[in-house]
Amino acid sequence: MERLDNMVRWLLYSSSIEDLRNVDMVSQKIGECGLVWEARRALADGSMSIYGDDHVYMLSREETLQGQYHNGLWQTPGQLAGALVHLSSQNIDSFVEIGTYAGWTCTVIVAYLMRFGLNSAYTYDVEQFCSPLTQTIWKNHNMPLVYLLNEPIPPGDYDLIFIDGNHEYPYVKADYEMYKSRARMLMFHDINDAYCPGVRQIWKEIKTLDPKHPFFVEFTQHPNGFELMGIGIVNMTK
Numbered sequence: 001m002e003r004l005d006n007m008v009r010w011l012l013y014s015s016s017i018e019d020l021r022n023v024d025m026v027s028q029k030i031g032e033c034g035l036v037w038e039a040r041r042a043l044a045d046g047s048m049s050i051y052g053d054d055h056v057y058m059l060s061r062e063e064t065l066q067g068q069y070h071n072g073l074w075q076t077p078g079q080l081a082g083a084l085v086h087l088s089s090q091n092i093d094s095f096v097e098i099g100t101y102a103g104w105t106c107t108v109i110v111a112y113l114m115r116f117g118l119n120s121a122y123t124y125d126v127e128q129f130c131s132p133l134t135q136t137i138w139k140n141h142n143m144p145l146v147y148l149l150n151e152p153i154p155p156g157d158y159d160l161i162f163i164d165g166n167h168e169y170p171y172v173k174a175d176y177e178m179y180k181s182r183a184r185m186l187m188f189h190d191i192n193d194a195y196c197p198g199v200r201q202i203w204k205e206i207k208t209l210d211p212k213h214p215f216f217v218e219f220t221q222h223p224n225g226f227e228l229m230g231i232g233i234v235n236m237t238k
Helices: 002-014 023-033 051-058 077-087 104-114 132-140 169-179 196-211
Strands: 045-047 096-100 120-125 145-149 160-164 181-191 215-221 231-235
Touching: 002 023, 002 132, 023 051, 023 077, 023 104, 045 051, 051 120, 077 104, 077 231, 096 104, 096 169, 104 120, 104 132, 104 145, 145 169, 169 181, 169 196, 181 196, 196 215, 196 231
Parallel strands: 096 120, 096 160, 120 145, 160 181
Antiparallel strands: 181 231, 215 231
């Protein structure tokens, strides 16, 4: 948990705006924060972790799995860093995450965006993997982040909604249909993940079948070129 707290401290207090817009620096900090332990191997090379060279940032199994609570970022550092730097210029005042899991990703996103004007944030899940210690970090640093465990997301529109819940196609499709009219921007996780065909399919459909929303940005870089994770952002107002 010290790693996550150190990350928040860097994002909120130690970093300059120039630092926060340096993709390489933000990527390194995300890696050092700690990635979720992963047993899966890369489909393109079974001798390697799906993280590839980023495996050096992976937490141990014991560090990740602590009873019912989990720790770590389930991210490719370069992808999340690229997405954050892009979002830094998008005037994000309000944020919603669908799929809290350990709560580390929303912690990093919210702390980062606070430096660029974020004022309110919600993270939603149906199961509690997010440790009370993680939530204590939010409180200690006055982060405007509210944890919704099987509670409805408050009515209204939001600047950014991050869809990262159940990755099966029907659920991702349902999340898209539910929130597309409530978001200025939608962000999806795992748009380029060989293990997540449902997300890849819905992202492809949104890009090809919804000409009203043509503004897309993708972050799919991987240190070894593996089809892993990937973040896609669509501006719903374009």
